[in-house]
Every structure is written in structure tokens, then in C-alpha cells.
Amino acid sequence: MSNPLPEEKELYRRLRNESVAIKENVWNFIYNRVNDNLTAIILICQRGLKSDRALAIRDARRILAWIKDIKNAINSVTTTASENMSFPQFQDEIPLNSLVQELMTHYFGNDIYAIELMLQDAIDPLKQAPVSAPILQKIIVHTQAMKEFIENFRESIQWRESKDKYLNLYDTFQDGLALTDMHGHIVEANSAFVHMLNYSKEEITKLDYRQLTPEKWRKTDEEFINQLVLNKVNSAEYEKEYIKKGGGTCFIKRKVWLIKDKEDNPLGMWEVVKDITESKRVQREFEEEIFASYVVIENVSIGLSLSDKSGRFIIFNHRMQEITGYTMEESNKQDLGVLLYPDPEYRQEAISRLSEITAGKELKDVQTTITVRDGSQKVLSVSTSLINYKGRDMYLSVWRDITESKRLQDALNDSETRFRRLFETAQDGILILNAQTGQINEVNKFLIDMLGYSREEFLNKKLW
Numbered sequence: 001m002s003n004p005l006p007e008e009k010e011l012y013r014r015l016r017n018e019s020v021a022i023k024e025n026v027w028n029f030i031y032n033r034v035n036d037n038l039t040a041i042i043l044i045c046q047r048g049l050k051s052d053r054a055l056a057i058r059d060a061r062r063i064l065a066w067i068k069d070i071k072n073a074i075n076s077v078t079t080t081a082s083e084n085m086s087f088p089q090f091q092d093e094i095p096l097n098s099l100v101q102e103l104m105t106h107y108f109g110n111d112i113y114a115i116e117l118m119l120q121d122a123i124d125p126l127k128q129a130p131v132s133a134p135i136l137q138k139i140i141v142h143t144q145a146m147k148e149f150i151e152n153f154r155e156s157i158q159w160r161e162s163k164d165k166y167l168n169l170y171d172t173f174q175d176g177l178a179l180t181d182m183h184g185h186i187v188e189a190n191s192a193f194v195h196m197l198n199y200s201k202e203e204i205t206k207l208d209y210r211q212l213t214p215e216k217w218r219k220t221d222e223e224f225i226n227q228l229v230l231n232k233v234n235s236a237e238y239e240k241e242y243i244k245k246g247g248g249t250c251f252i253k254r255k256v257w258l259i260k261d262k263e264d265n266p267l268g269m270w271e272v273v274k275d276i277t278e279s280k281r282v283q284r285e286f287e288e289e290i291f292a293s294y295v296v297i298e299n300v301s302i303g304l305s306l307s308d309k310s311g312r313f314i315i316f317n318h319r320m321q322e323i324t325g326y327t328m329e330e331s332n333k334q335d336l337g338v339l340l341y342p343d344p345e346y347r348q349e350a351i352s353r354l355s356e357i358t359a360g361k362e363l364k365d366v367q368t369t370i371t372v373r374d375g376s377q378k379v380l381s382v383s384t385s386l387i388n389y390k391g392r393d394m395y396l397s398v399w400r401d402i403t404e405s406k407r408l409q410d411a412l413n414d415s416e417t418r419f420r421r422l423f424e425t426a427q428d429g430i431l432i433l434n435a436q437t438g439q440i441n442e443v444n445k446f447l448i449d450m451l452g453y454s455r456e457e458f459l460n461k462k463l464w
Contacts, residue, residue: 030073030074030076031150033069033070033073034070034073034074034146034150035147035150035151037066037067037069037070038070038143038146038147038150039147040066041063041066041067041139041143042140042143042144042147044059044062044063045063045136045137045139045140045143046140048131048133048136049133049136049137055130055131055135055136056130056131057123057130057131059131060119060123060131061123063115063119063139064116064119064120067112067115067116070108070112070146071108071112074105074108108146108149110175110253110274110276110279111142111143111145111146112142112146113279114138114142114279114282115139115142115143117279117282117283118131118135118138118139118282119131119135119139145174149174174192175192175272175273175274176189176190176192176193176196176252176271176272176273176274176275177189177190177192177193177270177271177272177273178190178193178204178209178270178271178273179259179268179269179270180208180209180268180269180271181267181268181269182266182267182268182269183208184208184209184210184225185207185208186204186205186207186208186209187205187268188205189201189204189205193273196242196244196250196252196273196275197212197242197243197244197245197250198244198245198246199245203245209221209271211243212242212243213240213241213242213243214241214243214249217240217241220240221240224238224256225256225269228256228258228269237253237254237255238253238254238255239251239252239253239254239276240252240254242273250275250277251275251276251277251280252273252274252275252276253273253274253276254271254272254273254274255271255272256269256270256271257269257270297315297317298317298318299318300317300319301319302319302398302399302400303317303319303320303322303323303324303397303398303399303400303401304317304319304320304396304397304398304399305317305320305395305396305397305399306389306394306395306396306397307394307395307397308392308393308394308395309393309394309395311335311336311337312332313328313331313332313336314389314394316328316331319399320399323372323378323380323399323401324336324339324340324370324372324373325372325373325374326339326373337350337351339371339373340370340371340372341370341371342371346369350368353366353384354384354395357384357385357386357395365381365382365383365400366381366382366383366384367379367380367381367382367402368380368382377403378401378403379401379402379403379406380399380400380401380402380403381399381400381402382397382398382399382400383397383398384396384397384398385397423442423444424444424445426444426446427446428446429443429444429446429447429450429451430443430444430446430447431443431447431458431463433463437462438462438463439460439461439462440458440459440460440461440462440463441459442459443455443458443459
């Protein structure tokens with residue numbers, strides 16, 4: 001027979017007590033700060049949807065800044081005083097404890113992560129694409145979810161003890177909440193948990209978490225629960241899969257902590273479960289896109305590099321290694337400018353061109369001669385732009401090896417020069433005619449002197 005669990009009323013009493021562990025004036029400050037940020041995000045996204053153009057990059061960066069501020073605000077009431085560096089004025093207050101802290105961190109964390117992922121992908125400096133309408137709609141959904149949660153949570157602090165009201169709060173959490181005994185039988189679950197798995201509340205209480213867990217995860221789960229009971233501590237957040245009613249699985253992020261009696265003996269377990277199937281899909285697509293971009297960068301026929309103002313590279317593709325003979329690691333250990341431009345004066349010219357770009361002057365492709373690793377010289381066409389990457393000014397450069405085409409062009413120019421000299425100094429009259437029309441395209445000096453016509457009188461005339 002399983003160990004008895006605390007009555008529901010006791011659990012909801014605990015929820016209420018822990019939610020008012022911080023003073024109400026502190027909570028109001030946090031509420032107002034977070035709520036203002038969320039409201040601003042929704043307004044900007046709605047404005048973007050109403051306009052004909054997608055959201056500007058500058059607005060996307062503003063939203064990311066507000067998201068960071070929300071993180072700091074939530075951190076101030078879910079960490080201990082020694083860990084709370086964002087709001088030092090609250091260090092004397094008591095932070096939220098266990099259940100409420102876990103729910104609040106989990107609830108906000110997943111929505112914030114989703115928004116950050118979407119925006120960071122959209123404003124990648126290598127793309128600089130405006131944020132599209134579908135992304136804005138998704139951001140609004142996540143933001144409204146956070147807004148509704150924080151409003152409900154604030155209201156719960158002001159409630160008097162009422163089982164029905166706490167039941168309502170518990171049941172409206174978007175994250176799944178489930179209560180199990182020490183044998184894994186599900187005693188209680190909220191609406192989010194049962195809907196996630198397509199069961200009713202009556203059906204879910206006839207199961208245990210092992211029946212919901214695919215075979216490949218069961219051994220890991222057993223070891224985890226044994227370790228949890230042995231150490232009598234809460235678990236770290238981890239990912240696994242659950243089996244849905246009717247087949248199929250969903251990816252979930254799960255955190256479990258023990259419920260203990262007065263003698264510190266384990267009675268049961270609370271778990272918070274977040275369905276991350278969609279975020280997993282988005283992350284997989286994002287990783288595939290990053291991989292595709294990496295493949296393109298590494299396999300294009302031109303050299304690509306991205307470096308900061310100190311000359312440290314974070315992109316230095318395979319073609320760059322072929323052109324220069326140096327790897328990115330070698331280029332970052334030494335000054336690549338010194339390696340490529342041993343002549344100090346010539347090196348200074350290259351540096352001055354970067355200074356002009358930094359000053360805002362746009363430069364077209366520049367032809368430059370570098371000394372590569374084997375000591376030989378190559379002629380390159382280099383185009384450099386100043387971009388903002390993760391808040392820093394960076395140089396994005398395209399390098400094209402034009403050594404061979406330059407050699408051919410020089411050879412052609414030399415040949416043309418030699419021909420021109422022979423043509424002009426020949427002691428015979430020479431005409432160059434258009435083979436199709438018979439018109440005179442060129443005449444040498446000897447024939448001009450011999451016949452007495454000027455060069456202009458010869459040109460475009462027909463021989464007859």
C-alpha cells in the first residue's frame with residue numbers, strides 16, 4: 001500500500017503561503033515592471049502586424065532587451081539574496097520557496113526561451129531579415145501567456161484562503177502538474193497535464209508514470225527516482241518523452257521534487273511538465289538552417305571572414321584557408337595583417353581602408369596583393385562591410401583570388417602594347433577592316449603620311 005499523501009487543501013495552503021513569502025510591495029514592483037515590458041512587446045508586435053512592412057530589426061532588438069529585463073525581474077524573486085544581483089534592494093526580502101519558485105521559473109522560462117529563439121534567428125546579422133508576421137503572431141501568443149500568468153499570480157497573493165480559488169489557480173497553469181505516490185501512481189493532475197497526453201482526469205489517475213514512459217526511458221527514470229529518494233533533493237530539469245493516448249509521443253521538459261513528512265520521509269512527488277514538442281521542432285529547424293548556412297559558408301568558391309576590430313576571426317571559411325594558407329586558429333594566434341602584409345607601408349594602407357569603413361565611408365571592391373604562407377604573392381579583390389553582430393561592430397569580408405585573371409589581363413595588355421608598337425612603326429601601310437562591312441577601323445601612320453588623309457578621314461570609310 002502506498003504512503004498517504006497530504007490532503008489537497010494542505011497542498012493549496014502551501015501554495016498560498018509560499019506565494020506571499022515576499023512582501024506585497026516587492027511583488028507589486030516586480031509585477032509592474034514585468035507587466036509593462038509585456039504590454040510594450042504586445043503593442044509593438046500588433047503595430048507590426050497592422051503595418052504593410054514586417055517588424056524592423058531595431059524593434060526586434062528592443063524586444064530582446066525587454067525580455068532580458070523580465071528575466072532579471074523574475075530572477076529577483078526566485079533566487080536567494082546572495083544570488084540576486086539584479087535587484088539588490090530586495091536582498092533583505094524572503095525569496096519564493098520550492099513549489100511556487102519552480103512553477104514561476106518554469107512558466108516564464110519556456111515562453112522567454114521561445115521568443116529569444118525566434119528573434120535571434122530573425123535578426124542574425126548574416127541575414128538581417130525583418131521579423132515576419134507569423135513570427136510576430138507567435139511572439140504575441142507567448143507574451144500574452146506570460147501576461148495572463150503574472151496577473152493571476154498577483155491576484156492569488158491577495159486571496160483569502162479558499163480551496164476553490166486555489167484549485168482554479170492550480171488548474172489554469174499552462175504547464176502540466178501531476179502528483180504521484182512513491183510507487184509512481186498518478187494521484188492528481190491538472191488540466192494542462194491531461195490535455196497534453198489526450199486523457200481525461202479520470203483516466204489519468206488509473207495510470208502511473210511508467211505506463212506513460214517509452215521503454216527507452218524507463219531505466220533512466222528508475223535510476224533518477226532512486227537517486228532522488230536517496231539524496232532527498234529536488235531534481236534538475238531534464239528532457240524525455242511521454243506516450244500520448246492513442247499512440248504517438250510528445251517531448252517534455254520535466255522537473256520533479258519530493259513531498260516529505262515531518263520526519264523528512266518521502267511521501268510522494270510533484271512534477272512540472274512542459275510540452276516542448278513544438279520548441280524541439282523549431283530548434284531542430286533552426287539547427288538545420290544553421291548547418292545549411294555552415295555548409296554554404298564552407299563550400300562557396302569565395303573566401304568569407306567575419307572579424308572584430310582587434311582582428312580576431314569568428315568566421316574563416318575553408319576557401320580562406322586555401323587562399324592564405326593559414327587556419328582560423330593560426331590567424332587568431334598571430335596578427336593576420338602582419339602575415340599577409342609584411343611590408344609595413346603596404347600594411348598601413350590596408351589598415352587605413354578599414355578605418356574608412358569604420359568611419360562610415362562605403363568602399364567598393366579593393367584590389368590588394370598579399371603574401372601567403374608559402375611566401376608567394378596573390379592578387380585579391382576584397383569587399384568589406386561593417387555590420388553589427390551580437391551587439392558588436394564586426395568586419396564581414398568577401399575575398400576573391402584574381403591572381404590568374406590578373407596575370408592573363410596583364411599578358412593581354414602586354415600583347416596589345418607590343419602589337420600597337422609594331423602597327424605604329426611599320427614601314428608599310430596597314431589598314432584594319434571590318435570583315436563584314438569593309439569599313440576601316442584603324443590605319444597606321446605610314447599610310448596616313450603616304451596618302452595624305454587624316455586618321456579621322458580614314459575611319460568608318462569603306463575601302464572602295
